[in-house]
Amino acid sequence: MTKPYLQSSEYLYTYTHPPEESSLCALEQRTLFGVESDNLIKSTTNINPSRSPFIKGKLSILFSGESVQAIAEQVDQIELRDQTFKVLFIKINDLSKEQKIEFEEQRTIEKEIGWNIIGEAQMKNPDILFGIVPFEGRWYFGTYQQSESVWLHHLKKPYEYSTALSTRLARTIVNIAIPNPACLRIIDPCCGIGTVLVEALSMGIQIVGSDRNPLAVKGARENITYFHYDGIVEVKDIADEEAHYDVAIIDMPYNLAAQSTLEEQYTIIQHARRIANRVVILTIEDMDEMIGKAGFTIVDRGVANKGEKALFSRQVIVCE
Secondary structure (H helix, E strand, O other), X not given: OEOOOOOOOOEEEEEOOOHHHHHHHHHHHHHHHXXXXXXXXXXXXXXXXXXXXXEEEEEEEEEEEOOHHHHHOOHHHEEEEEEEEEEEEOOOOOOOHHHOXXXXXXXXXXXXXXXXXXXXXXXXXXXXXXXXXXXXXXEEEEEEEEOOOHHHHHOOOOOOOOOOOOHHHHHHHHHHHOOOOOOOOEEEOOOOOOHHHHHHHHOOOOOEEEEOOHHHHHHHXXXXXXXXXXXXXXXXXXXXXXOOEEEEEEEOOHHHHOOOOHHHHHHHHHHHHHHEEEEEEEEOOOOHHHHHHOOOOEEEEEEEEEOOOOOEEEEXXXXX
């Protein structure tokens, strides 16, 4: 596509989220990139934008400059040969209201850049999609990868519980728990019907699941198989787990599915401390005291609200 020396080592991620998910989105951003933003994050971290429900796309930066003209003067280094292309003005940016670029000017910018690229422009289904966007006083240009809403494909599964996590939330939790999954041992020891397992496996993250409820395990296995993933799910109480893991994800099931005592809740957290170095806990109750008593340190947290009026909320607590 380009000359050999045109390599990208920095990326711009475009973000969007509804107001009720601000806390959750910010927690995911801090975990993945170490910073948070309403709309754009610049980073050397390279991830697939489809990992996150909040990322709209990823710009792999090839050129930057102080103006559109500065970009136009650089893009003739690109050699597409037989490939077609399209230039897209990325609408999400950090400009103030007074500096907003209107639709017609956006199209003009696209044409100015496209005119200087050596190749054939094609508006529908191009081989390569380029993007241009202003950010913090500079202009950035590169290849643009749009996010695919993979979690939406997982909404319709054979087994579902009314108290199960949404696929969107489950996917976010996986990112918060496992920002870099390479060579990690990961478990969901209270996996229910496997919503977290399906999202992790769809990202290529190897995770095992277990639950003390045989019917839940049956449902989790069938849900995983339904989406053509390959995962291990066992009938096992967390108290009986003997292996050790780098990361555990625990949606406290006992405070949703049944009335549980404080002692039972504390026992789950104790066993989580025993089997994993890092644990992400989802709970509708205040568990800070028992989390600390179990030997964990809370390193970050957020709130997952359901609905615009936040009628139902889960705390998302990152523990190490």
